[in-house]
Amino acid sequence: EVQLVESGGGLVQPGGSLRLSCAASGFTFSNYWMHWVRQVPGKGLVWVSCIKSDGSSTCYVDSVKGRFTISRDNAKNTLYLQMNSLRAEDTAVYYCTRGRTGNYFDYWGQGTLVTVSS
Amino acid sequence: QTVVTQEPSFSVSPGGTVTLTCGLSSGSVSSSYYPSWYQQTPGQAPRTLISSTNTRSSGVPDRFSGSILGNKAALTITGAQADDESDYYCALYMGSVSWVFGGGTKLTVV
Numbered sequence: 001e002v003q004l005v006e007s008g009g010g011l012v013q014p015g016g017s018l019r020l021s022c023a024a025s026g027f028t029f030s031n032y033w034m035h036w037v038r039q040v041p042g043k044g045l046v047w048v049s050c051i052k053s054d055g056s057s058t059c060y061v062d063s064v065k066g067r068f069t070i071s072r073d074n075a076k077n078t079l080y081l082q083m084n085s086l087r088a089e090d091t092a093v094y095y096c097t098r099g100r101t102g103n104y105f106d107y108w109g110q111g112t113l114v115t116v117s118s
Numbered sequence: 119q120t121v122v123t124q125e126p127s128f129s130v131s132p133g134g135t136v137t138l139t140c141g142l143s144s145g146s147v148s149s150s151y152y153p154s155w156y157q158q159t160p161g162q163a164p165r166t167l168i169s170s171t172n173t174r175s176s177g178v179p180d181r182f183s184g185s186i187l188g189n190k191a192a193l194t195i196t197g198a199q200a201d202d203e204s205d206y207y208c209a210l211y212m213g214s215v216s217w218v219f220g221g222g223t224k225l226t227v228v
């Protein structure tokens with residue numbers, strides 16, 4: 001059974017940093033692109049970032065470029081999102097999701113809430 | 119900045135048919151955008167329904183179908199049930215390794 005379990009969310013002050021993790025199981029993690037998608041409570045989904053299966057290529061939505069860094073450790077079956085210079089508008093539930101051929105997302109974690117507030 | 123448009127809300131009667139759409143603020147949606155559809159109930163993670171315009175994900179009932187209608191992607195629910203009451207999001211692949219979600223449609227079954 002495919003499982004994606006996010007962790008690392010919490011309350012952080014504006015300008016602060018946080019690192020999210022996503023532990024994957026039930027599939028060969030190193031074979032898949034992985035993504036982060038976020039959702040402000042009560043609002044819609046926003047694609048944030050992606051990383052190629054071997055970690056050699058990354059991509060970001062414009063609003064987080066230069067502040068967020070996606071990475072992965074295929075030996076540990078874990079995806080990461082390092083978030084720096086956090087802003088109030090980064091407050092959201094962050095979902096880890098698996099990418100599939102056909103440019104879609106098939107499995108989703110339950111999400112981790114990041115709150116940026118003083 | 120390209121905006122992906124969806125109806126904010128829609129209502130359908132139990133047993134009825136409803137078609138939700140996914141468009142672009144500028145231009146037409148085609149299969150080249152690999153439209154996909156996701157269902158989300160409050161407090162839950164999204165669930166993948168449809169990929170690549172019209173491919174149903176495993177376990178998704180066949181009352182859900184995807185298509186291109188005119189210049190938009192469409193999700194049709196035929197024979198709506200009470201537990202179809204959810205938020206529905208489309209996503210489009212915009213090229214250059216980037217994706218954009220629509221704002222979502224809140225579907226009410228009454």
